[in-house]
Amino acid sequence: MFDNLQDKLDRAFKILKGQGKITEINVAETLKEIRKALLDADVNYKVAKTFTDTVKEKAFGQNVLTSLSPGQLLIKITHDELANLMGGSKEDIYLGGNPTIILMSGLQGSGKTTFTGKLANYLKTKKGKKPLMVACDIYRPAAIDQLHVLGEQIGIEVFSNKEEKNPIKIAEAAIKQAKENGNNVVLIDTAGRLAIDEQMMNEITDLKKAIKPNEILFVVDSMTGQDAVNTAKSFNDRLNFDGVILTKLDGDTRGGAALSIKSIVNKPIKFIGTGEKMEALDVFYPERMADRILGMGDVVSLVERAQEQFSEEESRKLNKKIATNKFDFNDFLAQLNQIKKMGNIKDLVGMIPGMSKAVKENDIKEDAFKGIEAIISSMTPEERSKPELINGSRRQRLAKGSGQGVQEVNKLLKQFEETRKMMRMMNDKNAMAKMMRNMPKGMAGGGKM
DSSP states (O other), X not given: OOHHHHHHHHHHHGGGTTOSSOOHHHXXXXXXXXXXXXXHTTOOHHHHHXXXXXXXXXXXXXXXXXXXXXXXXXXXXXXXXXXXXXTSSOOOOOOXXXXXXXXXXXXXXXXXXXXXXXXXXXHHHTSOXXXXXXXEOSSOHHHHHHHHHHHHHHTOOEEOOTTOOXXXXXXXXXXXXXXXXXXXXXXXXXXXXXXXXXXHHHHHHHHHHHHOOSEEEEEEEGGGTHHHHHHHHHHHHHHOOSEEEEEOTTSSOOSHHHHHHHHHHOOOEEEEXXXXXTTOEEEXXXXXXXXXXXXXXXXXXXXXXHHHHSOHHHHHHHHHHHXXXXXXXXXXXXXHHHHHHTOOXXXXXXXXXXXXXXXXXXXXXXXTTHHHHHHHHTSOHHHHHOGGGOOHHHHHHHHHHHTOOHHHHHHHHHHHHHHHXXXXXXXXXXXXXXXXXXXXXXXXXXXXX
């Protein structure tokens, strides 16, 4: 996500490295590179110019703070302006009304139907709602079928009527059913086209007038860059939608849509989609996205994802096992599965401050745990619970059974043992204190850590 933009901004800030004061000359040179980086990311030209003019105005003439270098000060100003450019603060989805009616809009191929499923799943699992999804794409039977498949996958009811060719009648019948069945949110998936046309715009405008939705969301493929912004403007002129959804942010997106769309249509980005899984939906936080664009990571989002997957009860049980040296491969595999549920591995590592560059230099594959899982799956129940039983001949068997080399089996066993030791040490306060005392003076903060 935003890798190319991140690299170019990093190079721009290196111009100020070692300078004692921010001057007109070095600021101008840096901002010229920042403007180039934004334009290369397919950001609207006027937006890029206004952005750099604002940064220049705030940076010019400022003395460097004692604890900051000029580069750090300009990064801080740029970070704050990036966050403002994307909306400044998080905007929640409106859930008033009984039921709340949410209308989806967007072009065909933008990920509208998939997002409808993701949002329904989010409202059910995170907000305690009882959603009803409605298939109002009367032109594409595949879209109706897709919504039913997603509904089965996440356990949410879908309303459709393939015989009816009037989307208004379908939506009105669905809202009536929702009121009768106690569904407090109705999500209406509408028809899209490969390009904007008058028939589509008239149809969705008429649908809006008939059902009077509480919230209209515009779903756009973030990989289309400036085209996404132009499409958003056309839809907003007709629908006056309430918020934008950026999909496919896990792909090779340049970032133009995310950075331009708020300035052009003056509507907030509310959610971002980062994968195909139904859980791959994040609330959009402008400040956190600015952190990630500038390579600062996103620890808060990482912790939130972890908290969703790891319960306090599970943590207590795990700590007890670690303390009594009973942590085994069953627990190890369970932890891997929990991590996988948190999202794309490359994306997760990129959320750790300072790790975004390492992610780019070392390709982290989505199936990074596949070999480990194959080896553990080849173990007998006894071997999983008692790893010390795994001798030379058993290692040979595990290598054959998993399709991995003996070297990979040995590597996993060594890593597992090192993990166990580290976990025991972290649970042992005396051992941790001893380790801190033995650390070089500078590393432990001179005993003040």
